[in-house]
Amino acid sequence: MRKKYHLFDVIGIELEYMLVSKTTLKITPFVDTLLTIKNGELTSDIENGRIAWSNELVGHVVELKTNGPTKNLNALSELFHQNIIEINTILKPLNAQLLPTASHPLMNPITDTELWKHSYSEVYELYNRIFNCQGHGWSNVQSTHINLPFYDDAEFEKLHAAIRILLPLIPGLCASSPILEGKETGFKDTRLEYYKNNQKKIPELTGSIIPEKIFSKKEYYTNIFEPINKAIKSYDTNNILNHHFLNSRGAIARFDRNAIEIRLVDIQECPKADIAICNLIVETLKLLIYEKLSPLSNQKKWHENHLFDILNATIKDGEQHLILNLEYLKLFGIEKAVNVQNIWKHLYELAKPTMDKSHYEAIDLILNKGTLATRILNAVKGDFSELNIIKIYNQLANCLQENTLFPS
Template sequence: MGKKFHLFEVFGIELEYMLINKGNFKVTPIVDALLTKKTGELTADIDNGKIAWSNELVAHVIELKTNGPTSDLNSLSSLFHENILEINNILKEFDSELLPTACHPLMNPLIDTQLWKHSYSDVYELYNRIFNCKGHGWSNVQSTHINLPFYDDKEFEKLHAAIRIILPLIPGLCASSPILEGKNTGFKDTRLEYYKTNQKEIPEMTGLVIPERVFSKVDYYATIFQPIKNAIKPHDTKNILDHHFLNSRGAIARFDRNAIEIRLVDIQECPNADIAICVLIIEVLKLLVNKKLGSLQNQKKWLKQDLFAILNPIIKDAENYKISNLEYLKMFHLNNSATVQNIWKHLYELAKPNIHESHYEALDIILNQGTLATRILKAINEDYSVKNITKVYSQLASCLQENKMFTP
């Protein structure tokens, strides 16, 4: 285990993208070819200066991440963008490119899924045996992960308490998966709708998405890790799965690296949007941790069931959902029921003095024109033909290439 850091001293950001064929717009399982082209041999992880590249469970998804913890969030948008340009350049010879958003709108996972066949493949094979990883919830999901450090139990308690409180609001900021298999699913955040039941065979793994009220390492092991270990035992006879890896809540504690990883963020149209969202979430967490919003006691008392009851309709309606739980709103110094969009606007105003102005434009678009899911649906304008969906998502691919916001 490396050096330990204090709260908000450093950050780790991970972005996942799918590879698609430019000709037929289908996902294309050639991440191994891309990684081989980059280094001359196949490796699952590539250090590319400040950003690292790695493979994922399925062969058409690549992950870009900060190469170790960084204290500088504001330069990440351009760093990630440079890597995206480099990858798209390599992919030209395969007539392919990266596509943003959390779900491919036309993919048929039963036909189009290929699992990663190289390193870690024994782990992936076992997952596939237990859960059948051909479904959308496994093979058609791209997210942004935010890793935040804690130094000891005291810091873990504050950070975990704050993260649990903010989790329900996250899809109302960043839902980007409204269309699957050419249809409007009725959920702005279809990725999370699948996330809830993805591992129903072993419910201990995801729980209720919102983590339990546990605020120390000992409690976490007893309440979360132990039940997971017990539940997986009959399936994992060779003991190859790690409990850190198996915990699939919306935020997971990584005691192996003293960090909590937030997993409910759908990936956006470009790093500009992704990093702006990460910065806003982090600044609101700072307000919670520093007791500028709701006391620690108040934050800790929330049951996972009550927080899930707020999260669940937001997965469906994103920023348009109106929260009427006054007890919850009071923590954010709001006295009346409010839409998730207005709650985020209010939190943005509180956090804005600490947010670098390079993020203002992206946040203004998201908070005023709606989540990316809302903007995608507006651009689709009720025409769900393959031709029109391809047209709109090709514009999103251009946004990624140019690192610019999508405004229909």
């Protein structure tokens, strides 16, 4: 039987990266080769000490994740970095490297997508038949997932309520996908702009991105899982899809492991930034759950559609979105209209005393100089030529290799 944990006892982190050519930056679907070289034979998951490696939907994305729940979030930056160095060393003879950020800036998903062909491929093939995964929302998305435990319904209620109201602010902290196919998209978080639409064929899977006002396991099964199972039935004639896998909201309840997985975090330029963001999100959730900012009753009352309206604007404008909804702002102890950047500055000041000092540099950079999306656009300086984009994204690849922050 899987061990159950209480709120914030442990955490699980997943980071997704693209494999690209070192010289041209083109997509290289070599994850099967990478895993084979590492393991001596092809397996979909490899345990590498405290970090595990695995494949994803497409052949050019590898996922690094904590090998089970961990108590020490602060050690993860270095652990992930060690694995990144090892992977890049394996990839070097293939003239390939890992690339960070939530979307490839030059990828053509129609011509460059290669689905994973090996274990679990029947699931990916089914998804491709239903949704056509040759699109940016499927084959050009890299994210950070944060997994937080709950012990019972009482803890699920508090955790789900807090996560729901924080989700709309997340793109204003970590958007990193402002360019697709060599053009500025107009969205700081283009990954989420595609994410919110890529399963509209079966709307029960994604809902309104913000999870519904549901605060118990029984309610969740009745109002989310049962509609999902019903909606997918005519497509999944061989019963190979699981409702935990199908649920694509911005935060999903994993009752199979008593955790909620937050999915709205764009991956950054290096683990130092990723783990700092995870730390700030976790410490902010603690402030909400322990009712330091607003009572649980107020957090629970928000309808997903009203929260989605805020999220939708933040997907577009990132940290610069001005929030006018004073009732929403009161949830965080703010009394006047402010932009998302200033909300995070406010939350950071409250959370900072309980954060590890190793995270200060990254959060200070993000909150003062902008999200990675903003910093990428500042670096591009309006020159969206392929040559300039390759230059900037090779700098980002170097940030990943060195575990250093991308400057403003």
